[in-house]
Amino acid sequence: MLDALADPTRRAVLDLVRQRPRSVSEIAAELPVSRPAVSQHLRALKQARLVQDHAAGTRRIYSLDPHGLAALRDYADQLWQTAMASFVEYAEREHGASLPDRSPADRSPGQPPTQSPHENPGGAP
Amino acid sequence: MTSQATRPIAPVVVDVTVRVPIAVAFHAFTADFHRWWPASHHVGAQDPETVVLEPFPGGRWFERAPDGAECLWGEVVAWEPPHRILLAWGLDGTWTYRAGQENASQVEVRFTALPDGATRVVLEHSGFEAHGATATTLRDGVGSEGGWASLLALYARFAADEPSP
Numbered sequence: 001m002l003d004a005l006a007d008p009t010r011r012a013v014l015d016l017v018r019q020r021p022r023s024v025s026e027i028a029a030e031l032p033v034s035r036p037a038v039s040q041h042l043r044a045l046k047q048a049r050l051v052q053d054h055a056a057g058t059r060r061i062y063s064l065d066p067h068g069l070a071a072l073r074d075y076a077d078q079l080w081q082t083a084m085a086s087f088v089e090y091a092e093r094e095h096g097a098s099l100p101d102r103s104p105a106d107r108s109p110g111q112p113p114t115q116s117p118h119e120n121p122g123g124a125p
Numbered sequence: 126m127t128s129q130a131t132r133p134i135a136p137v138v139v140d141v142t143v144r145v146p147i148a149v150a151f152h153a154f155t156a157d158f159h160r161w162w163p164a165s166h167h168v169g170a171q172d173p174e175t176v177v178l179e180p181f182p183g184g185r186w187f188e189r190a191p192d193g194a195e196c197l198w199g200e201v202v203a204w205e206p207p208h209r210i211l212l213a214w215g216l217d218g219t220w221t222y223r224a225g226q227e228n229a230s231q232v233e234v235r236f237t238a239l240p241d242g243a244t245r246v247v248l249e250h251s252g253f254e255a256h257g258a259t260a261t262t263l264r265d266g267v268g269s270e271g272g273w274a275s276l277l278a279l280y281a282r283f284a285a286d287e288p289s290p
Contacts (some may be wrong), residue, residue: 050257064254064257069134069253072217073135076137076250079163080248084161087153090160091150091154094160095145096145121226
C-alpha cells in the first residue's frame, strides 16, 4: 500500500484549505510555521493541482482545486458502474432463475411477472 | 461556502434494474456484498475472504483477509430494509481509510419495487470533497509523479482488471 503523507505540515495546509478558502496569513495563523513556509507548501500543492488561487483585493485566496477531486469522482464512477453490473448479474444468477435472460439495456417489460420461486439466502457459502 | 470559481464535484449516480423482488435485492446487495464486489478493489494486501456490512446504524463496513486481518472501509449510517441504506465511505483515492465523518463521503442505496416484480436500485455516491486532503497522499506515495498521475495509474490498473461483460 502507498505510504501515508510524507509531510504532515503540507497535509495540514491542504486540510485548512479544504475546510474553507483561506489566504496565506489565515493559514499561517493556524499552524506553527512561518508564512514563507506556508507559501512554499501552497506552491507545491498548486503545482500538483491540488489547490488553486484567485485574487481578492490585494490578497490571494487559496481553495481546493477540483481537478484532483474530479479524478477521484470519475474513478468512483467507473468503480460503481462495474460493481453494480456485477451486483445485478450476481442477484439474477442466484435468485432470478425464473426470469428469461436479457441484454443489459433491455427490460422486457412485457414478460409475465413470475415471482422468484426460491428465497433461500444463497448458494454455496 | 464563499462564492468562488470552484466547480462543485457532481455525485456519482448508478441506476439499475435487477430482476428479483425487492427483499431479495436488498439481501443480495448487503448480506452477499462480498460475493459480487469486484475482487481487485480492496484495502489490505491480500484479496479479502469477505466484505461485511454490519446490518445496523453504526455498523462497520470492512473487509476481512484469509488470515483474519480486518480493514475498515467505512460505516453504516442508516439501515432501512428493504428500501434504503446509507453508508459512510472513508477510503481516499489510495484506498487508505481515514476515520471521522469529515473524512467520509456518502453512499446511499435506494431500492424500489417495480410493478413487474423487479427492483430498481439507485446508488448515489456524493461528498467527495471530504477526500480532498488525501490527494497529497497520492502524490507523496509514489514520489515525483504527482497526485494526478498517481490516480490515473490507479484508474488504469482498475480498467485493465475489469472483467468483460
